[in-house]
Amino acid sequence: MEIVDFFLGSALNAVDAKGRVSLPSDFRSIIDRRARAAAAAGNTLDEKTISLGEHEAHPCLQAFDATYTSILFKQLQRRVEGMDGVDAMMALDDAQADAFGAMSPVSFDAGGRMVLSPLLRAIAGITDLAFFVGAGQTFQIWNPQRYLETQSDKKRNCRNLEFLLAERGGKA
Template sequence: MSLFLSSYENRLDAKGRVSVPASFRTALNNEKFAGVVLYRSFTNNCIEGLSMSRMESLAAATDKMGVFDNALDDLSAMLFADARPLQFDVTGRIIIPADLLAHAGIGDTALFVGRGNSFQIWDPAAFRAAQNKSLENLRASRPNLVI
């Protein structure tokens, strides 16, 4: 398996440690960096997460675009400056930096949400609200995706 799928609600302990869901870890288990990269979402009150190798391919992609695209320059500046590499401990936990937790409004419970090739970390209630919103949007726009 190599996609981040499904959602998992895990608790932060007194030291701020959270288990990254086992299925996310297996999705990462032939990565050379045993951990994840987190950064603040630009669009939502949540944390974005991906593998180090995907971060590297992002770097490669922005390289190819050249130095004259200002928007992209801003984006990659933000992204790379903000990105936090976090290594798993022996039991597969990480400590999410306080400013990321604050940005996502996460208290003592974190919801890991699969997004295919990446994932997000949300405050459970905030995610449910956001998901209801996009379900409404979908019902209104009825995109025609063939699955």
């Protein structure tokens, strides 16, 4: 299934002591539209669950809905096909274990409330605020201060985050 709805924009949401945070409504709308498109194509997806885990390259969490899972698998296949001198099946198995084994299914309710486990919060350094960043087919969840420190070359998103932090009356 080709994805035609993308995660756009950013949001800054509070995280409580138990790790509860709200998935931005724009992101929930994308997940819902993708699930409806999949249903129309004959595929039933859980529209209230996302996959969430450590990002492969950045100090944040990566998240996606079920429609992206097959795309990720195909990307892993292509990555392995480009390797020379390796057992393709073993390399694909290892790549899948690394990518999918690092993800956890996380459910959210109708209001978008979900719980970030202590492990997920520790991986991303998330405490009282979570910065959600649309990344097209997926989205990321950041500790706001970590985003500003490590992604300073992303001027537009840094300005957005600084504005959102100022609206809350503080810094990350």
